[in-house]
Amino acid sequence: MSAPHLPSVGFATPPPLTLHRTWSGGEIVRTGREAAYRQLDIGGGEAHLLRDELAPGASRWRGAAGSVRGVRSLLCLAHVTDLQLADVQSPARFEFFNREFADPRFRDLVPVQRPQEALTTHAVDAMLRTLNRIDAGPVGSRPVDLVVTTGDAIDNAQWNELEAFLALMDGGVVRGRSGAHRYEGVQSVTWPDDVFWRPDGAGPAGEDLFRAHYGFPHLPGLIERALDDFTSAGLRVPWLACFGNHEALIQGVGVVTPEVEAALVGGLKPTRLPPGIDLDRAVEIFISGSHAFLGGDDRPVTPDPSRRPITRAEFVEAHFRSGARPDGHGFTEANRRTGTAYYAYDTEHVRLVALDTTCVAGAADGALDVDQVRWLEERLVEVHAQYETPDGTTVRTGHDDRLVVLFSHHGLDTLTNRRGVRPGVDGSDVVGAPELLRLVHRFPNVVLWLNGHTHTNGVRPRPHPDRTGAGFWEVTTCAVVDWPCQTRIVEIVDAGEGMLALACTMVDHDSPQHLTGAWAGGMGATGGIPVQATGSASPHAQVDLAALHRELAANVPWAGLESPLAGTVADRNVVLPIRAPFPLARAY
Template sequence: MPGSRPSALSRRTFLAAGAATVGAFATGGAIAAAAPDVLAEANTAGTTLARAARPGGARAGGYRKLVAGPGWPLYVRQELATAKAGRSRTRNGLAAFVQLTDMHITDVQSPARFEYTHDLITGSAFRPQEALNTQGAVSLVNRINSLSGGPFSGRRFDAVVTTGDNTDNRESVELDWFCKVLSGGSITPNTGAANRFEGVQNFGSTLYWQPESAIRDIYKERGYVQIPGYLRAAIAKHRSPGLNVPWYAVLGNHDDQYLGTIPNNILDDMYLWSVKLDVPATNPAAGQIAQAMQSNPAALGPLMAALRVSGPAYPVTPDSRRRPFSNQEFVRRHFDPALTGPGPVGHGFAAPDGPTWYTFQIAPGVLGIAMNTCNSLGLSDGSIGDRQLRWIQRQITAHRDQLVIVFSHHTSDTMSAALPNPDTPGERQYDGTALVAMLARHNNVIAWVNGHTHNNRLIPHRGSTAEHSFWEINTASHIDFPQLARIVEVVDNADGTLSIFTPLIEADAPYTADESDLTPDGLASLYRELAYNDLHTDPERIGKLTDRNCELLLAHPLR
């Protein structure tokens, strides 16, 4: 996703967000209000309702250590239905699950990356914390496993659903690490040479944080410090216990195509190169690459071929595990018995050679529909093909006696790529507006859960009647700060309404990182703190308080 450096004003706004005054606000005539009475009855331990990371004091350069701060309040959102008194005494939990999204498990040493564009067009090209993302992801698994269930319903989690961008660059080894994070097993987050780090953080360029070097890079100017042993610890073997509940996977654009934005087959040979490029911004090629990435990806082939010969480049050890996987291989990998973990077999996909979309039973009476909204034309935004759209309509109709929640990577407003999809030649593509309209024609759809934006947003979609309305639940990533996942609880209030609770959770690593602690838990703590201090941190990703921990009201469509 595009990134930019926050202004001083926006960073101040971000710092103030955690201490924002609890009150009420009007949205289109409907009221969203803080609800301390509802919150008082919940088991908030381990969620951001109890406590959340906040910045401490700044050191030279502006780097801030994180500390444990107060929890964020619960807001009741009533745009689609009115909250009735006494519902907390009569409600019954129908389903509870955890949404993970945009984990971006990354092979940071891969030649098939464009880190040198991070200061030109997209901050996501290089993140100072990215070498620690398997440790951070395992810490998030530990958090989920530590929770007894939904804080409001008390219901044990029925599932975990990850809504895409599970990998960063569709590498086979990234997919293997991702599956082991969720299903359990040993992970060695290293490729290429077995005994050394061969990435840009060890090349000496001042464009990146050089954690083991005294070089004065642009990150150390902002207060990052030298950490001896950091890179060796980052690539060391560690273990995930795996989730203790069934998990399901959805494709994202980074799982679907080269870096999520470049058509496949143009640069696929780069995955197995024996050199890794590091083009300084002063090199005219850097600007040419940035322009091609934005407007003409086909031009990247000749550009990269020339740079492979001329450099600047560093030798790296080729690794066949970096081979890109296809969508079909993504599905098949989920049927690997070694990666089944808590199940189910296939993690939702119907068959090893089946489609990339499917249905699954979240809980009795609550059906999940996993969609594939990726368009492989070389676009980060998405669309949905006619065949899949018609299939979704049939599933919703066939299960009209159940509540339906749909899942995708893209949001309604990032499904704007209604252009021909190479994966479905000749098939008409539909945008997010069309999908919202289709979902609103069915009275049993209650929510659409998605990721992609790396932001927290909760969006009401009002249909022709109260029963034809639903909520869109968009959750921030686990690669960029604030590094969150979301619990989703569906409860029947027994008064003609449903409530969907949306409390956010953080990984269970310590809030304040200790640079001398290079254990997996210590690295997970550092993962979050480095992300907060990234030069490209966007303070808006955390969302408004009313996009975080909420009770979303809607009419019960089956009562």
């Protein structure tokens, strides 16, 4: 691999592409028993890395002047995934599972709660404002055509979470509170558990685990400020939607049973594991009957009907709002009629195909059924002049060629769910990842698959098993909710000489390095964040909350600076060459 020199972006005030700057651990603010809490430092940029696994010899693109020559951008999009906007006061979030973090029997159920999660709406708002400032991709210089989301926009399959997501993306008032006017969640100083970070200070039993062991700060008033209403300007470009497991399932894992549906809008919130649960079967019990975990100690909270669970059909229907761009954010009238969430969307040069990989029968990993795979094959045939049958026979269609980008919540490595895509189905309708990969390889115009789910940056070549230089690239982007809290610009450019280049560039949201003014005092032992009496956070406060969200995420012991979530340099700013599957100049 080698790093090509790329053309300058030329921004007067550049948005924070990681080509220009990167974040790393900085000054120690406070030391806990096990680790230190750090602020973040800004370092130098990270140049694009050329990965030539699917196109050996592509380094010849680098000319004497050091730039990629002859580029003609065909599509520029931003990839946003795994926001996991959470109702942090929901009665049917089982945050107490975090106490079982070291128990391998709970590996697929934790973490439920994050120290920074009440601030995530502000981080998302900052990211959208940053994307609005990006006038063109750094390689092809094409304006951003659209934003593609790949699921888990919300956390717990709740209506009020979906309302917050749509207000952020389309513009409108973002409401962070539910239930009571004052916060009633697990980060309260009165909550009977010390496993959660308490920004307001020590509880009745003393310091919480995050303060004592990891040096987290006291920031009195933070949660109340974070939950204040604010107005989002929304995205200035069209955006496409996608259905993920957290849109469908409790905590992205458990089926919404009638008992859980009642608990969501009710007035009791569990605080401990109930007695008598078979912990060896904890995951299986939660998948099919998460209400079994409602039977332990609880405490009263304020009921709220807006916490009601949503179905896939309701998720789709909610996107058909006045002013949506495009109409339905990609979802179609066929989706409204059938209750499905997969569709095709054509840009000037590229067909985008959204897959629904969520298994509403339960469990976090994904699956596709035979009906959707049959539909996918039909949509691929429509944009291929020729393709292969399963036995290798070439079929000529008479159709015009178009490049194809797939996007979905799950990637190939997490399409492992065999429960059956629909409740009550035994799994016989499920198409596994190997079969799906063979299908995609029969259609050479598929050059890219975008996805999320793992919260980790990753770039993988998917070479054709029989043809050297053929195949597609699979690109997984990290979560906004977790470190490194980034999104990704993806460009498809005609690089000439029968080659395409897929250029990927990570984007940080544009918020300060450190808290400013009165906010900074909260990093000590006694200072705090003033609670605004008006109930409407100022723009300055929103920016600081976004900065604090990133800093908190960086210090989470299992998912911060020292975790693998950011990926390697080969998973972030990369140029991915691939041979064009048809003559681009003739087709476009």
